[in-house]
Amino acid sequence: MTTNYLSMKHVLFAxxxxxxxxAGPGEGPEIWRFAIEESRGSxxxxxxxxxxxLIEERTGGAVDVITYPYGTLGTSDQVTxxxxxxxxxxxxxxxxxxxxxxxxxxxFLLHYTLPGEPEADLAALSDPALLAHFDxxxxxxxxxxxSFYTEGEMxxxxxxxxxxxxxxxxxxxxxxxxxxxxxxxxxxxxxxxxLPYAEVYSGLQLNMIDGQVNPVFxxxxxxxxxxxxxxxxxxxxxxxxxxVANRGFYQGLSEERRxxxxxxxxxxxxxxxxxxxxxNEERLEAILERRPEIGVLRLSGEERAAFRAAAAPxxxxxLALAGPGGQAALDALLAAVDRAEGR
Ligand code: 6CS
Numbered sequence: 001m002t003t004n005y006l007s008m009k010h011v012l013f014a015x016x017x018x019x020x021x022x023a024g025p026g027e028g029p030e031i032w033r034f035a036i037e038e039s040r041g042s043x044x045x046x047x048x049x050x051x052x053x054l055i056e057e058r059t060g061g062a063v064d065v066i067t068y069p070y071g072t073l074g075t076s077d078q079v080t081x082x083x084x085x086x087x088x089x090x091x092x093x094x095x096x097x098x099x100x101x102x103x104x105x106x107x108f109l110l111h112y113t114l115p116g117e118p119e120a121d122l123a124a125l126s127d128p129a130l131l132a133h134f135d136x137x138x139x140x141x142x143x144x145x146x147s148f149y150t151e152g153e154m155x156x157x158x159x160x161x162x163x164x165x166x167x168x169x170x171x172x173x174x175x176x177x178x179x180x181x182x183x184x185x186x187x188x189x190x191x192x193x194x195l196p197y198a199e200v201y202s203g204l205q206l207n208m209i210d211g212q213v214n215p216v217f218x219x220x221x222x223x224x225x226x227x228x229x230x231x232x233x234x235x236x237x238x239x240x241x242x243x244v245a246n247r248g249f250y251q252g253l254s255e256e257r258r259x260x261x262x263x264x265x266x267x268x269x270x271x272x273x274x275x276x277x278x279x280n281e282e283r284l285e286a287i288l289e290r291r292p293e294i295g296v297l298r299l300s301g302e303e304r305a306a307f308r309a310a311a312a313p314x315x316x317x318x319l320a321l322a323g324p325g326g327q328a329a330l331d332a333l334l335a336a337v338d339r340a341e342g343r
Contacts, residue, residue: 034090099178104329106180123340130336152215157228220283
C-alpha cells in the first residue's frame, strides 16, 4: 500500500488553509466542512458524499459541503479535536476511538450485544430514545449526535486460523484506541495492541502485530488482505460509527436548515445499510480474486458460543470503565435492541 497517511503537517496545513472559515452572507455559498475517518471509496465516504449531494441539491447550492477523507486532517482523534474547536462543522466519530473522550460510547464495542443482522441493527441504532440518550452524552463535549449506523461485520484477519479463544494466545491483535477494546481482546487471551488506522498496514507488514479486526470493505481498501493469511467471521460484532455535528454549529442553524439536516440524515439510515452490505460482499469477492489462497473461516455455532462465554465478563469491565453513566447507557442500548427485535 503506497498511501502516505498522517502527519501533524496535514493538520497544520488544514488550519492554515482556513478550516472553519464559513463564507458569510453575500460572499458565496455557506461552507460546511465534513471530515471522515476513512478513505475515498469507503462506507463513510459514501455516506458523506450522499449527504453532500442532498444538502447541496436541496439548498439550491446555497450550502457547499466539502468532505475530507482520512489522512487529510489527521487521525480520528485529531478530527474530533477539529470538530470540537468548530474548525469542522461535521465529522464521523467511531466509538472505537471516541471512548477515550466519552467512555459510555464504548457500549457499542461490547461483543454479542447488537442483534447482528443489518435491519435489526439499523432499527436499534436509529431508535429515538437511544439517540436522545446518547445526544446528552455527546453534548458534554460540544457535539450534536446526528446518527449511529453500522459498516459491516467485524472480521479478524490473522496469520493462523482462530477457532477458539485458546488459538488467540500470544496473538498481537491491533485494536482501535478505545480502552474497552483491550479488555475485549484480553478476555479472549489475545495481546491487544491499540493503533491508529493509518499504522495498521505497516504494523502487519513489519510483524509488529499479527492481526487486526475490521469490516471486509476496510480490509480491501486499506490493503490489509495483502498482509494476512486468514479472514475469520466470528459473528461477534459489527462496526458502529456516528455522524456528528459541532453542537454550536447545529444549534445555530435556522430551523429550516436544521430540519433539512435531520431529513437527510433520516434518509441516509436505510440507504447506507443497503450500501454497506453491497460493499462488503463485492469487496470480499475482489479480495479472493486477488489472493485466492486466503483462508476464509466462518465460525460454527459451537465455536461462537466459546467466544460468547469468554466475552461475558467484559460487560462488568465496561461498567467500571464507563463511569457513572455506564449502566444507563447500557440499559438504553439493551432497551433499543429489545424494541428492534420486537420484545
Ligand atoms: O480500524 C479503524 O481504526 C477504522 N476502521 C474503520 C472501518 N473505520 C474508521 C476507523 O478509524
